[in-house]
Amino acid sequence: MSEGKETPPAEPANPKIKHDWYQTDSQVIITVLLKNAPNEKVKVHYGDRSVSISSAIPNSESEYSLELELAHEIVPAMCTYVVTPSKIEVKLRKKEGIRWTQLEGEGEEEKIKAIPQAVLDASGPQQPPKLFRKDWDKIERDIKKMEEEEKEEGDAALNSMFQKIYGEGSDEVRRAMNKSYVESGGTVLSTNWNQVSKEKVEVKPPDGLEFKKWE
Numbered sequence: 623m624s625e626g627k628e629t630p631p632a633e634p635a636n637p638k639i640k641h642d643w644y645q646t647d648s649q650v651i652i653t654v655l656l657k658n659a660p661n662e663k664v665k666v667h668y669g670d671r672s673v674s675i676s677s678a679i680p681n682s683e684s685e686y687s688l689e690l691e692l693a694h695e696i697v698p699a700m701c702t703y704v705v706t707p708s709k710i711e712v713k714l715r716k717k718e719g720i721r722w723t724q725l726e727g728e729g730e731e732e733k734i735k736a737i738p739q740a741v742l743d744a745s746g747p748q749q750p751p752k753l754f755r756k757d758w759d760k761i762e763r764d765i766k767k768m769e770e771e772e773k774e775e776g777d778a779a780l781n782s783m784f785q786k787i788y789g790e791g792s793d794e795v796r797r798a799m800n801k802s803y804v805e806s807g808g809t810v811l812s813t814n815w816n817q818v819s820k821e822k823v824e825v826k827p828p829d830g831l832e833f834k835k836w837e
Contacts, residue, residue: 639679639686643725650696650722654710656686661705666712668698675703675712693724787813 641654654675663678673696675688692714700715716722788799794815802812805823812818 641688645716645722647719648716650692650714650716650725652690652712652714652725654686654688654712655708656710657708659686659705659710664703664705664710666701666703666710668696668701668714670698671695673701673712673714675710677710691726693722693727694718694720784811 639654639656641652643650643652645651652673652675654677656677656679658680659677660680665674665676667674671692671694673690673692675686677686679686695717697715697717701713703710703712705711784799788796795813798813798815798818799811802810802818802823805818807825809826810823812823
């Protein structure tokens with residue numbers, strides 16, 4: 623008589639609920655594909671190298687449970703989880719910023735990372751100082767060269783402009799330029815004939831210099 627009241631066993635429900643994981647530089651994220659999990663009945667416990675996830679299964683008397691012995695250590699106080707309509711997402715904070723090749727068991731990432739890091743620590747800092755000194759010397763020489771070239775280009779451009787004005791200007795412009803340049807000793811160059819024709823163009827030395835007439 624009791625055979626007619628048999629209830630479905632709890633075990634078959636668990637294998638149908640899949641879980642997966644991925645990682646970032648600082649976290650390992652475990653995703654349990656349990657839909658509509660009741661938030662108040664989801665429990666997650668963190669150990670230094672373990673995590674357990676349990677939840678009631680909607681529309682069932684069964685309970686989902688996942689126990690994991692992790693490949694590396696985590697920081698329990700910095701781990702979190704969130705329940706959404708489609709999944710339970712658990713974020714584990716890595717104790718060390720290394721890549722995990724597996725979620726469970728004994729990981730070997732620490733050994734893989736230690737070899738190149740040790741090589742870098744031992745040999746990396748030795749050569750750069752000498753290289754930097756050479757680079758700065760070269761940069762200083764290049765800057766001086768560029769400044770000299772810019773100065774030459776500036777003078778050449780100015781002379782070219784004056785030549786163009788003289789060549790394309792009227793007779794009055796040419797007379798004004800010749801008179802002002804000669805009378806001022808090369809310190810003034812004017813194109814205004816009405817102005818320079820009325821009087822002698824005085825010498826105007828650059829700022830900070832004083833003109834003295836030699837007797």
